[in-house]
Each structure stands twice: as structure tokens, then as C-alpha cells.
Amino acid sequence: MVDNVILSEYVSVGFKGGPHFSTDKVTAVNNQERRLQNQSIARHTYAWSQRNADSAIVETLRAFWFDRRGDFKAWLLKDWTDFEIVDGAIGIGDGVTAAYQAAKTYTAGSNPYVRIIRHIKSGTLVVKVDGVTQTLTTHYTVSATGLITFTGGNIPALDAIISISCEFYVPVRFDGDAFMASIPQSLPDVLDVDDVQAVEVIP
Structure with a gap:
């Protein structure tokens, strides 16, 4: 189930990612390749990882992460590369x-x-x-x-x-129950964030 809760578009612009398929590949001794498609529907994945990010943006993302209880509740993301x-x-x-x-x-x-x-x-x-x-x-x-x-x-x-x-929006959930942030040395008004991930929720 996806809540119609939308992450601020100002924050979502920091997410990078896109669609993924899953394909198994087997190479024979003669170097011919066989491919098996594991999924016919592409699944979108994203990551928000920034250095020296404005602390206000990071706090907005952190508050949203708390609201969603980490991985628990799905939400809507604007994919600025395809929306x-x-x-x-x-x-x-x-x-x-x-x-x-x-x-x-x-x-x-x-x-x-x-x-x-x-x-x-x-x-x-x-x-x-x-x-x-x-x-x-x-x-x-x-x-x-x-x-x-x-x-x-x-x-x-x-x-x-x-x-x-x-x-349109992409229905996603956070992928990972940890929010990792740090303060760069001598830069108190910015924060580093390590790999906040999101993955598409397929109904």
C-alpha cells in the first residue's frame, strides 16, 4: 500500500537513479551467451548521497524519513529525470x-x-x-x-x-532503516549524507 504522501520536490531533486531490469547471463565454452529475463517490469531505484549539503534540506529529508518510519511506509517521489x-x-x-x-x-x-x-x-x-x-x-x-x-x-x-x-510520481519506500549524516569539519551549516536509498513499490 502506498500513502499519497509526497516528498518535497525541492528535496527530491537530490535523488539520483532510474529503472532496472534483472537478467541472468550464462556464457558457454564457445563464448556464446544465453540470457534469461527474470523480470519483465522495470523497477526504479534511487539514492540521495551528498557532500556539503544545505543543513535545512537534510533536516527536511530526515523529518520525512522519520515520518515514514524508515522502510515502513511507502511514499511518492518526483523523478526529475522522467516525470x-x-x-x-x-x-x-x-x-x-x-x-x-x-x-x-x-x-x-x-x-x-x-x-x-x-x-x-x-x-x-x-x-x-x-x-x-x-x-x-x-x-x-x-x-x-x-x-x-x-x-x-x-x-x-x-x-x-x-x-x-x-x-507523475513514482511510488517508493526507503531502502534501509538507517539515516547516516555527519558534519564536515569546520562547516557547521552543511551536512554530509551517506546513501539514503529508495526503491519502487510494485503493486
Whole structure:
């Protein structure tokens, strides 16, 4: 379960990281390689590790870590390297289907990757059908898990393209029940923080 508690974007900019897959690789005696994909869904991991960081930022992160009780409670992180969708297609109408899940598709060839987006930043969602902007509550509703449902007579027609633009968060938890900080010598207004990690929570 993920609480809809959002880490300050001012603090989250300090997190570095991104998606990871897991692949086993075995090399035969003839140097041919066999690969086994252990997971088909990428999992995002992050780390916040800084030297001479502003003590006020560190104290904000520390207070948030206490609020989450370390690893115990999940929360929402803005990944500043990948936090938005711009006119991304999420489905094609068939005249019957009313609900479409928010998602982001990464394409660089013939093997696109579809990432489910469940935590949309409030006030940023724009939904379009064949390029025409729809109105929240009048044409559609959106759930807390990013499911967009068209209402009444607003179900997308056959072959209509449903697209969205929005900002989104990554659901994560801290990974490690220790918060390690120190004061650099002769620099009382800054702090060093060693590797505060976060890992994506997959529902």
C-alpha cells in the first residue's frame, strides 16, 4: 500500500537513479551467451548521497524519513529525470470500452515498453480524444490509481485516439532503516549524507 504522501520536490531533486531490469547471463565454452529475463517490469531505484549539503534540506529529508518510519511506509517521489507525459497515446476507442489506464510508452525501435502510471500529479492531467481536450467530470473521471473512465455518452468512438499529458510520481519506500549524516569539519551549516536509498513499490 502506498500513502499519497509526497516528498518535497525541492528535496527530491537530490535523488539520483532510474529503472532496472534483472537478467541472468550464462556464457558457454564457445563464448556464446544465453540470457534469461527474470523480470519483465522495470523497477526504479534511487539514492540521495551528498557532500556539503544545505543543513535545512537534510533536516527536511530526515523529518520525512522519520515520518515514514524508515522502510515502513511507502511514499511518492518526483523523478526529475522522467516525470511527465506529453500527448502520449493510451488507447484506441472501440465504441464500447470506457476505461483506460494512464501509461507512458517508451519507443526506440520495434520493441516498445509500456509503463503503467498510477500516481498522477494533481492538476496536471489533460485528456484528449482525437486531439480534442476533454473536461474532467463532464467527459471523464480519474481514479487514485490513474484509471481514466469516460462517462455517459462520451465513450470514445471506434478508432478514436485517446491521449494524455501529465506529470507523475513514482511510488517508493526507503531502502534501509538507517539515516547516516555527519558534519564536515569546520562547516557547521552543511551536512554530509551517506546513501539514503529508495526503491519502487510494485503493486
